[in-house]
Amino acid sequence: MAITAGVVLAGGRSSRMGTPKAALEWHGSTLLRRTAGILARVTNGPVVVVRAPGQDLPPLPEGTLITDDPREGKGPVQGIAAGLAALRGRADIAFISSTDMPFLHPAFARRVLRVLEDSETTDVALPLARGFRQPLAAAYRVSLAEAAERLVAEDRLRPAFLFGQCTVETLDDAALKQDPVLGALDPDLDSVLNVNTLADYQAARARPAPEVTVQLFGTLAKAGGQSGPHAVRAATVGDAAGALGLLLDRHVTAALNGDQITRDSETPLATGDTVLFLSADAGG
Amino acid sequence: MTAGGYFGQALIVDAGTGASAALPLPDEVLRAYIGGSGLGAWLLHELGTPGADALDATAPLAFVFSPLVGTPLTTSAKFAVVAKSPLTGMLTDALASSQFAIAGKLTGHDAIVIRGRATELAVLLVDGGQTRLLPARHLAAMTAAETDAKLRHDLGRGWRVAAIGPAGERGVRYATISHDGRHAGRGGLGAVMGAKNLKAIAVRSAAKVATADPASVLRAARDLRERSFGPATAKYRELGTLANLLTFNAISALPTRNFQAASFDGAGRLAQQPPDETVEGMRRVARSSCASCTIGCEHIYRVGRGKKARVEYENVFALGPMCGVSDPDAVLSASARCDELGIDTISAGGTIAWAMECAQRDLIDAPWLRFGDPAALLRVLDEIGTRGTPLGVLLGEGSRQASRTVGGDSASFAPHVKGLEMPGYEPRTLHAMALGLAVNARGADHNRSGAYEADLSGDLDRLGGGDAHVVAAIETEDRAAIMDSLILCKFLRGVFTDPFGEWAALLASVTGWDVTDSELRATARRIVLAKRVYNIREGWQPSDDWLPDRLLNEPLTLPSGRVATLTAERLRAMIDAYYQKRGLDLAGRPLPGIADEGLAVGHG
Numbered sequence: 001m002a003i004t005a006g007v008v009l010a011g012g013r014s015s016r017m018g019t020p021k022a023a024l025e026w027h028g029s030t031l032l033r034r035t036a037g038i039l040a041r042v043t044n045g046p047v048v049v050v051r052a053p054g055q056d057l058p059p060l061p062e063g064t065l066i067t068d069d070p071r072e073g074k075g076p077v078q079g080i081a082a083g084l085a086a087l088r089g090r091a092d093i094a095f096i097s098s099t100d101m102p103f104l105h106p107a108f109a110r111r112v113l114r115v116l117e118d119s120e121t122t123d124v125a126l127p128l129a130r131g132f133r134q135p136l137a138a139a140y141r142v143s144l145a146e147a148a149e150r151l152v153a154e155d156r157l158r159p160a161f162l163f164g165q166c167t168v169e170t171l172d173d174a175a176l177k178q179d180p181v182l183g184a185l186d187p188d189l190d191s192v193l194n195v196n197t198l199a200d201y202q203a204a205r206a207r208p209a210p211e212v213t214v215q216l217f218g219t220l221a222k223a224g225g226q227s228g229p230h231a232v233r234a235a236t237v238g239d240a241a242g243a244l245g246l247l248l249d250r251h252v253t254a255a256l257n258g259d260q261i262t263r264d265s266e267t268p269l270a271t272g273d274t275v276l277f278l279s280a281d282a283g284g
Numbered sequence: 285m286t287a288g289g290y291f292g293q294a295l296i297v298d299a300g301t302g303a304s305a306a307l308p309l310p311d312e313v314l315r316a317y318i319g320g321s322g323l324g325a326w327l328l329h330e331l332g333t334p335g336a337d338a339l340d341a342t343a344p345l346a347f348v349f350s351p352l353v354g355t356p357l358t359t360s361a362k363f364a365v366v367a368k369s370p371l372t373g374m375l376t377d378a379l380a381s382s383q384f385a386i387a388g389k390l391t392g393h394d395a396i397v398i399r400g401r402a403t404e405l406a407v408l409l410v411d412g413g414q415t416r417l418l419p420a421r422h423l424a425a426m427t428a429a430e431t432d433a434k435l436r437h438d439l440g441r442g443w444r445v446a447a448i449g450p451a452g453e454r455g456v457r458y459a460t461i462s463h464d465g466r467h468a469g470r471g472g473l474g475a476v477m478g479a480k481n482l483k484a485i486a487v488r489s490a491a492k493v494a495t496a497d498p499a500s501v502l503r504a505a506r507d508l509r510e511r512s513f514g515p516a517t518a519k520y521r522e523l524g525t526l527a528n529l530l531t532f533n534a535i536s537a538l539p540t541r542n543f544q545a546a547s548f549d550g551a552g553r554l555a556q557q558p559p560d561e562t563v564e565g566m567r568r569v570a571r572s573s574c575a576s577c578t579i580g581c582e583h584i585y586r587v588g589r590g591k592k593a594r595v596e597y598e599n600v601f602a603l604g605p606m607c608g609v610s611d612p613d614a615v616l617s618a619s620a621r622c623d624e625l626g627i628d629t630i631s632a633g634g635t636i637a638w639a640m641e642c643a644q645r646d647l648i649d650a651p652w653l654r655f656g657d658p659a660a661l662l663r664v665l666d667e668i669g670t671r672g673t674p675l676g677v678l679l680g681e682g683s684r685q686a687s688r689t690v691g692g693d694s695a696s697f698a699p700h701v702k703g704l705e706m707p708g709y710e711p712r713t714l715h716a717m718a719l720g721l722a723v724n725a726r727g728a729d730h731n732r733s734g735a736y737e738a739d740l741s742g743d744l745d746r747l748g749g750g751d752a753h754v755v756a757a758i759e760t761e762d763r764a765a766i767m768d769s770l771i772l773c774k775f776l777r778g779v780f781t782d783p784f785g786e787w788a789a790l791l792a793s794v795t796g797w798d799v800t801d802s803e804l805r806a807t808a809r810r811i812v813l814a815k816r817v818y819n820i821r822e823g824w825q826p827s828d829d830w831l832p833d834r835l836l837n838e839p840l841t842l843p844s845g846r847v848a849t850l851t852a853e854r855l856r857a858m859i860d861a862y863y864q865k866r867g868l869d870l871a872g873r874p875l876p877g878i879a880d881e882g883l884a885v886g887h888g
Contacts, residue, residue, distance in 0.1 A: 001849070044748065110845065181845070217531040219518045251515045253742040255535045259844035263742040276534050279519050279527070280741065 002117050005091035006039025006109075007083030008032060009076065009136060010099045011052035011069045021100045022051075023058045024201060027209045027235030029266055030058040031195075032099045034235070037061050037268040041260065042109045045091040050083045061264065075157045076136055081148035084140060091142050093117065098136040100194040102204050105270045107182040108191035112139045114179075115169050123166035129173055129189045135159035137192050141166075185272040209235040210271040214244055218279030220252065229274070238265025240275045251280050287795040288496030289351030290314055294327065295393040295415070297408060299480045300341070300400035302417035304410075309394055315797060319350030319394060321377045321732075322769035322811040324366025325818060327397055328375060334821050338370040338472070339455070339479040341401035347446070347485070349389035350771045351794050354493055356505040358512050359773035361385045361576035365446075369471035370479075371457045371631065371682045372703040372727045374819040374828075376471025379731070379768060381574035382464035387444035390489035402481035405453070407435060412490025420483040425450045427624045428462035431484050439486060447484035448474040449626020451669045455479065456680040458631035458705075462623070465594065466574065469628045471704060471726065472682075496796030504790055508779070512578045516778030524568070524583035525597035528708070530555050532601075536842050537710045537736075540605040541655050542637035543699055543832070546710040546840050546848075550610020554600055579775055587613040593620045598730075601708030602633025606699075607640060607661055614658030618665055625669030631682060634705030636664055638683040638698050639675075647692050650675055696833040702727035702824075711835050712850045713842070714739040715749030719858040720757045723829045723872075725815035734760040734774065747848050754861040762808035769811060784808075812866070817874065826871045829859055 010022040010032050022032035029037075032049065040047045040061055048065040051057055052072045060066070067086040069079055080096055087094055093116045095109045108127075115125035116139050125139040144166060151161050177183040195201045215228035234240035237254045246252060248265045255261045255276040256269075269275065286292035292311070297304040309323075317323040324346050331344040345367045352360035363385040369376035388396060391410050398408065405424055406417040423431050431447035445463060452459035452474030459474025460467040477485075495501045519527055532538040533551040540548040569592060573580035585595040593616045603609065603618040622629045636653075640660075643653040653660050653675075667676030678686050683705055687698040699706045704727025711718035720733030730736065738756030739746035766787055767774050780786050784801035792799050816824075831850070839849035863870060867878040 001847075215534070217534060218527045219515075219522055251518075253740065257842075257844035258535050259747075259842050259846050261535070261740060261742045261746060276531075278531050278535075278740070 001044075002092040003045040003090070004043040004113050004117070005045040005087050005094040005142070006036065006043050006047040007080075007087070007094045007096040008035050008039065008047065008049045008099050009079035009083065009096065010049050010057060011055060011072060011079060020055070021195065024195070026102045026205060028239055029236055029268060031102055032058055033060060033266055034102060034268045035097055035099050035104060036064055037266065038104050038106055038270065039095060039097060039109060040064070041256065041268075042106045042113065043095065046087070048083050048086045050079050050086070059266075061266070071152070074152055076159055077148055077157050077162055078152045080140065080159070080162070081145060081152050084142050084145035084148060087142045088145060093139055094142055095139050096136060098194060100196070101137065101192065102195065103186070103190040103193050104137070105182065105186040105191045107179060107185050108137070108176070108189070111176055111179040111182050112137070112171065115139060115171065116141060119169070121167055122169045124163060124168040125171060126163065126168050127171045127176060127192065129176060129192045132192075133170075134192050185270070209233040209239065210269055210273065212240055212269050212271070212273040212275055214240050214275050214277065216244065216277050220246065220277050220279060234269055236265060236269060237262060237267040237275060240269060241265065241277060244277075246277055253278050253280050287311055287314060287351070287797060288494055289355070289794040291392050291394050291491070291493060293393055294395035294397055295391065295410065295413065296331070297396065297398045297410070297415050298400040299398050299402045299406070299408060299417070299482055302408070302415055304413070304415040306393075306413070307397075314351075314394070315799070316807065316810060317814070318766070318769035318791070318807065320348055320362070320364040320379065320769045320771040321366065322765065322807070322814070323350075323395060324348040324364045324377050325375060325811060325814040327395060328366060328368065329814065329818055331397060331399070332368060335823070336368075338368040338373060338476060341480070342399055343368055343476060343479075344397050344399050345473070345476050345480065346395055346397045347388055348395040349385060349393070350769065351791065352770050352772065353385050353389045355495060355501055355794060356576075357501070357772070357790065358505065358509050358576065358578040359574070359776050360771065361574060362771040362773065363388060364768065364771065365461055365468040365473045367473055367476045368822065369704070369726075370475045371472040374702055374725065374727070374822055374824060375815050376473065376726050377768070378461075378468035378470050378473055379771060380463065380466045380468045381577065381773065382444070382466050383575045384444040384446050384463040384487065386575065387442070387489050388487045390491050390493065391487050392491035396485070396487070398480060398482065398485070400480065405481050405483050408482055408485045409439075410485065410487045412488070423483045424453065428626050429465065429623070432463065435484055435486055442488045443486045444488070445484050445486045448477050448482075449624060449669075451625045451627045451680075452478040453483070454671045454680075456627055456668060456671065457682050457685070458628040458635075460626050460628055462626055464575075465623070467623070467628070470630065470729065472628075474626050495794045497793045500793035504793060508776075509578050511779040512776060514779060517579045517775060520579050520581035520775045524581055524595065526555070526583065526585075526595055526600060528597040529600055532708065535713065536840060536848065537713050538601065538605055539699075539706065539708055539710050541608045542606065542641045542697060543706070543710070543834055544641070546713055548605035548610070551605060553610045554604045554612050554615060574773075577773065579773065581775055585616065587616055590616065595619065598708055599629035599633075602630045603661065606633045606637045606708070608655030609658055609661055610656070611658045614661060618661050621662065621665050621669070625665065627669055630707055631705040632665060632668065634699045635668075635679050635683045635686065636661065638687065638694070639664070639679055641697055642690055642694055647690050647694050648675070699832060700728055701831060702828050704728045709736050710840075711831055712840050712848045714746055715850060715854070715858070716744070716746070716753035716756045718749060718831060718835070718850050718855060719753060719862060720761065722831050722855060722859060723757075723862055724761070725812070725819055731774065732761065732764050732768065733757060734764055734777075747846065749850065749854050749858050751861060754858050754865060757862065758865055761812055762805065765808040765811040766804055769807075809866075813874065813878070816868075816872075820873060829872055831855060
């Protein structure tokens with residue numbers, strides 16, 4: 001089984017926004033925390049944040065790796081090279097994302113990663129979503145690190161140069177939405193919407209938090225077995241707990257979609273998620 | 285001078301004659317092994333004949349008490365029954381709670397060890413230091429509860445009884461020993477007692493035991509009692525362990541149809557129904573508690589106007605989802621039938637589920653034995669408990685031995701470790717627990733290894749077993765070793781914020797020893813090691829620390845889309861790391877010096 005990883009490019013000058021995008025708040029979290037958390041949910045390997053030298057970062061999920069982009073201002077290929085280089089020996093495939101996509105859905109990243117997981121020859125899975133190529137919402141083989149570094153050294157900084165040196169599978173809207181989960185949960189492919197300007201950001205903030213389903217188990221359900229499902233709007237596990245008057249403490253944990261169990265209230269949620277709150281003393 | 289909480293002696297009884305003698309237990313042995321499970325392991329080392337069969341007349345059957353028994357500390361009325369298991373050929377130690385613990389200890393002994401074989405079915409009476417045998421032919425084939433009632437009626441006030449049911453008399457290898465409706469359930473201790481021709485042991489108090497610092501013990505008891513009413517025990521108090529059923533189902537940790545799935549579409553039918561629901565299902569009608577317990581985890585259920593039964597997660601899992609049965613009435617009836625026959629519900633359910641799969645694959649000729657068929661479940665239970673048919677005899681051997689008889693590829697899906705059937709924790713989605721189950725001395729056991737706690741804590745990735753899981757598995761194994769030796773109920777474990785420190789303080793106030801948390805940690809390692817060394821002596825092989833092939837070769841796909849897989853490589857890596865951290869060599873045997881150093885205390 002391939003080891004999959006996430007890379008979030010948190011550097012960049014955010015010149016049109018006027019303030020570092022990584023730290024912008026969205027429904028109680030930061031854009032960077034949210035993106036890193038979404039990628040942590042869909043990968044079985046590490047998540048790397050690529051930052052500018054000395055850049056202050058908002059709090060990140062435990063275990064997130066941080067690497068410095070040695071040459072700031074070189075653009076996305078430099079970030080891709082730095083991220084992939086940090087994953088050498090740690091992963092086979094990486095979903096690389098910018099930090100400014102608050103609607104990035106786990107199903108989108110999973111759909112794109114699956115192209116490389118299922119292929120031995122494809123090096124890049126490149127979405128062509130909402131009419132644009134999306135090199136910063138794409139999957140790359142970690143083995144491309146060297147080629148990317150070489151391009152940076154040659155000052156050939158457009159992603160197209162990298163794509164010209166490897167095998168790329170392009171995924172248009174229809175191909176992306178062949179995944180029924182993605183088609184159902186992100187039909188407009190809002191996953192690739194990024195916020196570049198203050199107006200973009202304000203529009204993103206005006207959108208409600210994702211609609212998720214919450215169920216309670218054990219003593220939390222009081223009646224005995226299970227309570228719910230309850231539909232709530234929440235961008236994080238902590239918000240979902242709060243919506244039902246729960247506090248995540250040593251006696252309460254959350255299982256996302258019946259899968260990962262966490263006490264981290266900042267764990268990001270996406271449309272369609274189910275959060276199961278459990279008594280921490282589950283077991284005999 | 286004997287430490288507080290102890291009598292400093294064990295009673296060694298010859299079941300062949302009814303005669304007995306006291307065996308002094310030196311202070312350093314008691315301090316090194318405490319009581320219960322730990323002291324039981326030491327007694328087996330000392331008194332067992334190496335290599336002797338578990339059902340041999342010479343095999344010791346030890347009822348082991350602890351320094352806390354008889355104190356006002358909540359949940360302390362517990363004892364361990366320890367013997368070589370006829371199911372695994374290795375050490376088994378089942379704990380149970382009841383007044384038998386108090387009366388047994390107050391016979392004036394820290395343990396009662398039975399060897400030999402009565403010439404006919406008998407009851408062993410232990411009245412203080414006096415022992416004798418009573419003929420018990422009139423009790424043959426009675427349930428343990430009937431035997432208990434009959435003996436207490438005949439013997440009069442003050443007697444407490446532990447008895448076996450028909451399955452123990454007939455040598456079912458996972459028969460239990462029962463008392464006050466509770467069971468020393470796992471590993472076939474009832475068969476060991478049956479092999480001694482003992483239907484029951486009845487004990488009566490004759491002594492008192494003092495603690496070193498009664499005022500301190502009383503303070504600790506009050507404090508612990510208060511804490512036992514808090515959130516850490518809420519599940520047990522308010523719901524009982526049956527609450528696990530829907531939780532485990534939701535997180536794909538509920539073994540279903542002999543581990544062919546990890547969630548069960550009939551789980552909702554088997555869960556307790558809220559009071560205002562009218563749909564069919566189990567309804568809780570009463571709650572009670574063990575002797576000296578303030579938690580009160582016993583929840584009595586019934587279906588409709590049907591029979592009431594004490595229900596816990598493990599018996600519902602084993603007789604329900606594991607066998608594909610979603611009819612709550614059938615599961616309650618099957619559970620009650622196991623109690624009447626005196627067999628372990630987990631091993632019964634696991635062995636039957638394996639047989640259902642064998643029947644499905646035409647490996648055994650029992651086309652009626654189908655997953656999900658309530659009538660088949662009840663029929664086969666009777667055949668096992670009475671050993672009334674060839675199939676019943678086969679399945680009474682447990683899934684490991686039965687798979688050797690049936691052959692084919694049936695061993696690959698026999699749900700056991702070391703011969704002990706798996707409890708209701710799916711190893712592919714609980715990787716710390718996978719390690720705990722594989723390396724545990726008793727076999728597939730959720731009581732001596734509570735590593736599922738780490739998997740469910742959110743502190744590590746339950747699907748990505750690695751070093752953190754190894755550390756967690758060792759920690760829970762060590763904690764269990766102390767709790768099972770003190771003995772305190774593990775349902776109390778969540779109330780301790782500094783477990784080893786608090787347990788050391790409790791033990792110090794009872795015994796007068798200057799015991800510390802670090803000493804208790806060393807004691808835990810010693811007890812875990814003692815069990816491993818005993819097993820090695822009795823023929824343990826490195827391949828015994830492993831899981832069934834199915835769990836390593838058949839991944840599960842979770843509702844999230846994630847694939848849960850526990851490969852042989854991952855399990856091997858965790859076991860290797862466990863061995864290294866435990867001071868064992870790559871084959872799982874103690875490194876030179878470790879065994880001698882750890883076990884030297886008290887050995888002649």
